Amino acid sequence: MSPNRPVYLKLRDQIAAAIMLGKYPEGAMLPSVRALAAEQGANPLTVAKAYQQFQNDGLVEVQRGVGMYVVKGAAERLRAAERETFLQQEWPEIRERMKQLGLNPADLMQRG
Amino acid sequence: MSPNRPVYLKLRDQIAAAIMLGKYPEGAMLPSVRALAAEQGANPLTVAKAYQQFQNDGLVEVQRGVGMYVVKGAAERLRAAERETFLQQEWPEIRERMKQLGLNPADLMQRG
DNA sequence: CAAGGTGCTTCAGTGCCATAATACAGCCAC
DNA sequence: GTGGCTGTATTATGGCACTGAAGCACCTTG
Incomplete structure (x- = not known):
């Protein structure tokens, strides 16, 4: 389905x-393009x-x-x-899909 | 996310x-590749x-x-x-995503 | 056999994604 | 100023998925 999601996404x-999650708080500097590229084994352009x-x-x-x-x-x-x-796009689709499969959100809440 | 879903999928x-839904019951013949392609405005190969x-x-x-x-x-x-x-793959991801967004399945049940 | 329907194969074209190699432009510490 | 770090732009290349068009292989019907 979406295992072949583009790297940049x-x-x-x-x-x-x-x-x-606060790993990069307000005002913090993000990893540089080249640094993150090296760390992730990706191309700087992709980052x-x-x-x-x-x-x-x-x-x-951006501070050039x-x-x-x-x-x-x-x-x-x-x-x-x-x-x-999530609420506007994904959730309605999920509800529709569950309805088609005869599944109930209430049942799933019990489990994981 | 999934607006650019391939036609064949x-x-x-x-x-x-x-x-x-029983539109094509057991033993029924499916629309031919060309017929469905014409109806859907798609390429026979895609169908x-x-x-x-x-x-x-x-x-x-298949009866050739x-x-x-x-x-x-x-x-x-x-x-x-x-x-x-759905249960093995999609639902866990959905739960994880909701958790990250601070959403609760119980809240969503109330709505639509 | 001939005709028309089937699924299936092959070749080509297109677009997106990712990579690569350079080069440019701006800022800072020395 | 120099060197070294930032983000950005350019151009080229390869891969992959999707789509398209034509033709092949098979079966039924007459």
């Missing part, structure tokens, strides 16, 4: 999770593509020649946006 | 749903690729030169397989 999710998403959303501030910094309130805004996406 | 899901999945799982029987027929018990096996996939 995986990185994007990974970074987003790290920001929301830049992942970072690009956050710039567009104004979640990170210095680095990229987490903007104030980024974690909260990220979490809010992700929630919105 | 969409068709596969669509056909699977039709089988489970064949969708049908291929069902052959591999032994859910349809004649057509493809729904195997006995296909609907039940399909439903069971889909449930298994």
